[in-house]
Amino acid sequence: MATANGFGTFTQAEYGQRLAGVKTRMQKAGFDLIVCQDPANMCWLTGYDGWSFYVPQCVLVHLEEDRPIWFGRAQDAKSARLTTGLPETNIVPFSERLVQQPVEHPYDELAQLIRSRGWGKARIGVEMDAHYYTARCHAQLVEGLPDAHFANNHDLVNWARLVKSEAELVLIREAGAICTHAMNRAIEKMRPGVPQNHVIAEIYHAQSMGVPGAGGDYAAICPLMPVGEGTSTPHLTWSDAPLPDSGLTILEIAGVRRRYHAALTRTVHFGKPPQA
Amino acid sequence: MATANGFGTFTQAEYGQRLAGVKTRMQKAGFDLIVCQDPANMCWLTGYDGWSFYVPQCVLVHLEEDRPIWFGRAQDAKSARLTTGLPETNIVPFSERLVQQPVEHPYDELAQLIRSRGWGKARIGVEMDAHYYTARCHAQLVEGLPDAHFANNHDLVNWARLVKSEAELVLIREAGAICTHAMNRAIEKMRPGVPQNHVIAEIYHAQSMGVPGAGGDYAAICPLMPVGEGTSTPHLTWSDAPLPDSGLTILEIAGVRRRYHAALTRTVHFGKPPQA
Numbered sequence: 001m002a003t004a005n006g007f008g009t010f011t012q013a014e015y016g017q018r019l020a021g022v023k024t025r026m027q028k029a030g031f032d033l034i035v036c037q038d039p040a041n042m043c044w045l046t047g048y049d050g051w052s053f054y055v056p057q058c059v060l061v062h063l064e065e066d067r068p069i070w071f072g073r074a075q076d077a078k079s080a081r082l083t084t085g086l087p088e089t090n091i092v093p094f095s096e097r098l099v100q101q102p103v104e105h106p107y108d109e110l111a112q113l114i115r116s117r118g119w120g121k122a123r124i125g126v127e128m129d130a131h132y133y134t135a136r137c138h139a140q141l142v143e144g145l146p147d148a149h150f151a152n153n154h155d156l157v158n159w160a161r162l163v164k165s166e167a168e169l170v171l172i173r174e175a176g177a178i179c180t181h182a183m184n185r186a187i188e189k190m191r192p193g194v195p196q197n198h199v200i201a202e203i204y205h206a207q208s209m210g211v212p213g214a215g216g217d218y219a220a221i222c223p224l225m226p227v228g229e230g231t232s233t234p235h236l237t238w239s240d241a242p243l244p245d246s247g248l249t250i251l252e253i254a255g256v257r258r259r260y261h262a263a264l265t266r267t268v269h270f271g272k273p274p275q276a
Numbered sequence: 277m278a279t280a281n282g283f284g285t286f287t288q289a290e291y292g293q294r295l296a297g298v299k300t301r302m303q304k305a306g307f308d309l310i311v312c313q314d315p316a317n318m319c320w321l322t323g324y325d326g327w328s329f330y331v332p333q334c335v336l337v338h339l340e341e342d343r344p345i346w347f348g349r350a351q352d353a354k355s356a357r358l359t360t361g362l363p364e365t366n367i368v369p370f371s372e373r374l375v376q377q378p379v380e381h382p383y384d385e386l387a388q389l390i391r392s393r394g395w396g397k398a399r400i401g402v403e404m405d406a407h408y409y410t411a412r413c414h415a416q417l418v419e420g421l422p423d424a425h426f427a428n429n430h431d432l433v434n435w436a437r438l439v440k441s442e443a444e445l446v447l448i449r450e451a452g453a454i455c456t457h458a459m460n461r462a463i464e465k466m467r468p469g470v471p472q473n474h475v476i477a478e479i480y481h482a483q484s485m486g487v488p489g490a491g492g493d494y495a496a497i498c499p500l501m502p503v504g505e506g507t508s509t510p511h512l513t514w515s516d517a518p519l520p521d522s523g524l525t526i527l528e529i530a531g532v533r534r535r536y537h538a539a540l541t542r543t544v545h546f547g548k549p550p551q552a
Contacts, residue, residue: 132408134405134411136404198485201485202481205478218499218513229358232524233358
């Protein structure tokens with residue numbers, strides 16, 4: 001049964017299948033161990049679901065370890081207990097004093113953890129271009145594991161995530177219903193002279209309320225709403241200026257159900273349409 | 277005058293002062309050039325304001341260059357034109373084909389840009405632990421500039437940003453008013469049995485509507501609302517389960533005005549307070 005914050009969204013059998021698929025890919029790619037810091041990969045592998053990705057953290061998968069290992073900030077270890085169902089030995093907190101520390105770094109302790117498990121000479125795959133896997137995370141890890149062999153794992157877990165299970169498809173369809181609902185609410189609200197942020201308030205409200213039977217969650221992206229001249233570039237957000245009497249506005253939004261997103265873009269024209 | 281998306285929020289004189297302060301810090305730290313990928317630093321240095329930080333991009337500051345240089349994805353160059361007021365020569369797009377490319381990388385072209393300006397042997401300060409400055413960004417840059425000297429700039433621009441100007445304080449006070457408004461709306465809505473996501477919908481609505489004279493913007497963090505057992509850890513979000521008849525809920529939210537945040541945390545107890 002699904003409980004707060006996603007714990008229980010998927011069966012342990014499904015997590016087992018995900019892990020088995022990832023291990024097959026690791027063997028093929030020649031890795032003993034992968035270090036996954038991408039928040040979506042951490043969640044997909046274990047269920048871990050906390051807004052803690054602004055500090056270094058990760059999930060380790062080793063070929064010879066039955067379950068993934070969560071590594072993160074001490075105050076977030078309880079989130080791991082509540083959301084993952086991992087055994088206590090596979091939840092490893094790092095010291096609070098390492099948070100945003102100029103000299104030492106959380107990944108010094110990650111290197112110690114890896115050595116303490118006897119994996120100091122492992123072939124390690126890391127997510128070289130993952131958001132939040134910073135240059136310093138990598139540098140400290142490499143420095144702390146001089147006998148290991150590092151390589152980019154080239155989105156190994158992201159590729160494994162690409163084919164969705166039936167349980168995931170249920171959530172994505174709910175996300176789609178939420179997205180449609182939010183887009184309709186936005187378009188109803190869009191009239192010349194309405195402040196842009198009033199439209200955004202409707203979108204966020206609808207995204208969070210969700211649809212009957214499926215409450216909404218936060219999106220990985222805020223609503224994008226370029227207006228007028230701004231429609232010639234894709235990633236502008238909004239202001240509190242009024243919508244124009246004529247011209248274009250683009251809306252790009254997501255609906256989200258337990259971290260699963262469905263996205264939609266629509267173009268709205270105000271005033272008399274231009275001649276072809 | 278402030279226009280859509282923050283362009284014009286600050287005077288060019290203020291951007292000039294910011295740049296001068298940063299150059300003084302660069303000289304003291306022994307850098308000719310710094311590469312700033314932290315989205316907040318890019319915005320503070322130039323006004324650049326697009327939701328494009330999920331691809332590599334940056335602002336360069338060189339001691340001998342009058343203005344910063346924006347480097348980013350080709351389709352975002354127009355955002356730079358609309359939000360920064362930088363001269364066209366200081367807006368340098370990278371090729372679209374480099375986006376999420378397994379072999380080449382946008383920072384290959386950044387290295388070319390730096391060499392083409394005659395800075396190939398520069399002492400370069402990078403933001404080693406900045407969000408989005410990934411391990412791969414750094415590796416490609418170092419590989420592309422074999423004669424340069426790289427070092428961690430240790431949050432040089434973040435430290436410069438710490439002392440706020442009068443114009444910034446105006447925005448932070450508005451953000452504070454928005455945050456108070458959103459917190460009050462949330463607490464009014466919080467009753468046993470109300471689905472958690474209904475409270476969140478009120479918060480997002482209030483955050484976006486803002487207060488009279490100051491519309492709200494998106495926050496760098498979603499509302500945090502651990503409930504019951506979840507209050508023993510800080511970074512859990514919400515579900516669509518109802519609020520409990522008794523026990524604790526914590527709310528941690530921000531109000532935001534043109535990217536400036538003010539944050540507030542409150543604890544709400546339902547039911548009969550426990551005996552001391």
